[in-house]
Amino acid sequence: MGRSQQRYQLLRTWSLALMIFLAPLQSSAQADSLAVERVPKKAVIYSIIPGGGQIYNRQYLKAALVLGAEIYSAYNFQVSRDNYNSTGLESYRQDRNKYAWWMGFAYIYGLLDALVDSHLSAFDERDPELDKEYEPPERVTELETEKE
Numbered sequence: 001m002g003r004s005q006q007r008y009q010l011l012r013t014w015s016l017a018l019m020i021f022l023a024p025l026q027s028s029a030q031a032d033s034l035a036v037e038r039v040p041k042k043a044v045i046y047s048i049i050p051g052g053g054q055i056y057n058r059q060y061l062k063a064a065l066v067l068g069a070e071i072y073s074a075y076n077f078q079v080s081r082d083n084y085n086s087t088g089l090e091s092y093r094q095d096r097n098k099y100a101w102w103m104g105f106a107y108i109y110g111l112l113d114a115l116v117d118s119h120l121s122a123f124d125e126r127d128p129e130l131d132k133e134y135e136p137p138e139r140v141t142e143l144e145t146e147k148e
Helices: 003-027 040-046 052-056 060-087 090-122 142-147
Strands: none
């Protein structure tokens, strides 16, 4: 099997795993996201798959970005590793290591973001005290105090 076929198989496997993972989440979606408090432990468990915690927290754009960063890093890691193994050039080893770090950072970012989002899911941004019309206090100038 050629390298391009291996990469295609890897991408196909990730896509299938993501679809299997997303199927139960789509059926249990609720209309009002503020009505349900999210459990941080579940968000971390779903984060085992990159972007899963963001999907659990209904942050679909973030999920796509986290998953895209993981796939991009994994693909470039694979290419750099193959190039390094075939040529032995130092620049390919450096690229391989760089993309390995990127994969780790993207994974940790996705996990921490899902955890923080789930903790803040019960936080109500609409404070009634802040919604009141602001009325600045009356300013008394020095001239007004001298007139009295």
